[in-house]
Amino acid sequence: MIELTGLTKTFGHHRAVDDLTFTAPSGRVTGFLGPNGAGKSTALRMVCGLARPDAGSSTIDGVRFTDIPRPGRVVGVMLDAAAQHPGRTGDEVLRLAAMTVGVPASTVEPMLARVGLTGAGRKRVGQYSLGMRQRLGIAAALIGDPQVLILDEPANGLDPQGIHWMRGLLEDFAEAGGTVLLSSHLLTEVQAIADRIVVLHRGRLVMEGDADSLRGEAERQTVEATDTAALVAALDQAGVTHSGARDGLLVDAPAQTIGELAVAHRLVLTRLEPSGGDLESRFLELTRAA
Numbered sequence: 001m002i003e004l005t006g007l008t009k010t011f012g013h014h015r016a017v018d019d020l021t022f023t024a025p026s027g028r029v030t031g032f033l034g035p036n037g038a039g040k041s042t043a044l045r046m047v048c049g050l051a052r053p054d055a056g057s058s059t060i061d062g063v064r065f066t067d068i069p070r071p072g073r074v075v076g077v078m079l080d081a082a083a084q085h086p087g088r089t090g091d092e093v094l095r096l097a098a099m100t101v102g103v104p105a106s107t108v109e110p111m112l113a114r115v116g117l118t119g120a121g122r123k124r125v126g127q128y129s130l131g132m133r134q135r136l137g138i139a140a141a142l143i144g145d146p147q148v149l150i151l152d153e154p155a156n157g158l159d160p161q162g163i164h165w166m167r168g169l170l171e172d173f174a175e176a177g178g179t180v181l182l183s184s185h186l187l188t189e190v191q192a193i194a195d196r197i198v199v200l201h202r203g204r205l206v207m208e209g210d211a212d213s214l215r216g217e218a219e220r221q222t223v224e225a226t227d228t229a230a231l232v233a234a235l236d237q238a239g240v241t242h243s244g245a246r247d248g249l250l251v252d253a254p255a256q257t258i259g260e261l262a263v264a265h266r267l268v269l270t271r272l273e274p275s276g277g278d279l280e281s282r283f284l285e286l287t288r289a290a
C-alpha cells in the first residue's frame with residue numbers, strides 16, 4: 001500500500017503539490033490522473049524519495065521510501081522511460097537493473113519475454129519505438145520482483161494493443177496482491193488500465209474513488225419519455241431529484257429505479273442511459289471546478 005499524507009511541494013511561489021492525501025491500496029491498480037502540470041510527477045518523485053516534501057509524508061507498506069533497506073526489491077519504479085541510454089541494448093539495460101537490485105542476470109531473458117520484447121534485447125534502445133521503451137522501462141521496474149509498482153505515464157506511446165497488454169500485466173500484478181500506482185494525463189488511458197482513480201488538479205486532490213464512481217453511472221441517468229410532464233410528476237412523487245437537460249432529464253437514480261417507476265406509472269420511456277457516458281466532460285468538469 002502507498003500512503004500520501006498532506007504531501008506538499010513548492011517551487012518558488014508555485015505550489016506544485018498542495019496538501020495531497022490519498023492511498024493506493026494493495027491488490028488494486030490506482031490511476032493518478034491530472035492535466036499536464038497538475039503535479040503528478042512531482043508527487044511521484046516525492047514518494048520515491050527523489051524530491052523532498054516541504055510538508056507531509058509518504059510511505060510504502062508503512063515505511064518511507066528512503067528507509068527501505070533494499071528498495072529495488074520492494075518497489076519497482078519507472079519515472080521516465082525516455083531516460084534510458086540510447087547506446088545501450090535492451091539486454092544491457094536490464095542486466096544493469098538486475099545488478100543494481102541484486103538479482104541474477106538469468107532473470108533478464110524471461111523478463112524480456114514477459115514484456116513482449118523477445119528478440120529485441122540485442123537492439124540498441126536508440127532504435128526502440130517509444131512503446132518499446134515503455135515496455136523496457138516496465139521490465140526494469142519489475143526485475144527485482146517488487147510488491148509495489150510506481151509508473152509515471154507508462155502508457156505514453158503505447159498503441160491500443162499495448163495498452164491492452166499493460167492492463168493484463170498490471171491486473172495480474174495486483175491480483176497477486178501487488179500495489180500499482182500509475183500516472184497519466186489521459187482519462188481514456190487511466191480508464192483502460194486502472195480500477196481506482198485519483199484525480200489531481202493544480203496540485204490538489206479533486207477526486208479519489210473507484211473508476212466507476214468517476215463515471216457516476218450508477219446514480220445518474222439521462223431519461224426521455226413520450227410524456228415528459230407525467231415522468232416529472234412520477235419522479236417528484238417518488239422523491240427522486242432531477243434536473244432538466246437540453247436533451248432529456250438528468251435523473252439522480254439507478255436505471256432500475258427509473259424503469260420500475262415507469263412501469264408503475266405506465267410511462268413509455270424513449271431513452272434511459274447513464275449520464276456519465278461522456279467521461280471526458282466529467283473529468284473536465286472536475287478539474288475546472290477545482
Ligand SMILES: Nc1ncnc2c1ncn2[C@@H]1O[C@H](COP(=O)(O)OP(=O)(O)OP(=O)(O)O)[C@@H](O)[C@H]1O
Nearest residue numbers: 011014016034035036037038039040041042043185
Ligand atoms: N524542479 C522544478 N522547478 C520548478 N518548477 C517545477 C519543477 N518541477 C516541476 N515544476 C512545476 O511544478 C508543476 C507540476 O509539475 P509536474 O511535472 O509535477 O506535473 P505533471 O502533472 O507531472 O505534468 P506532466 O504530465 O506535464 O509531467 C508545473 O507547473 C511545473 O512547471
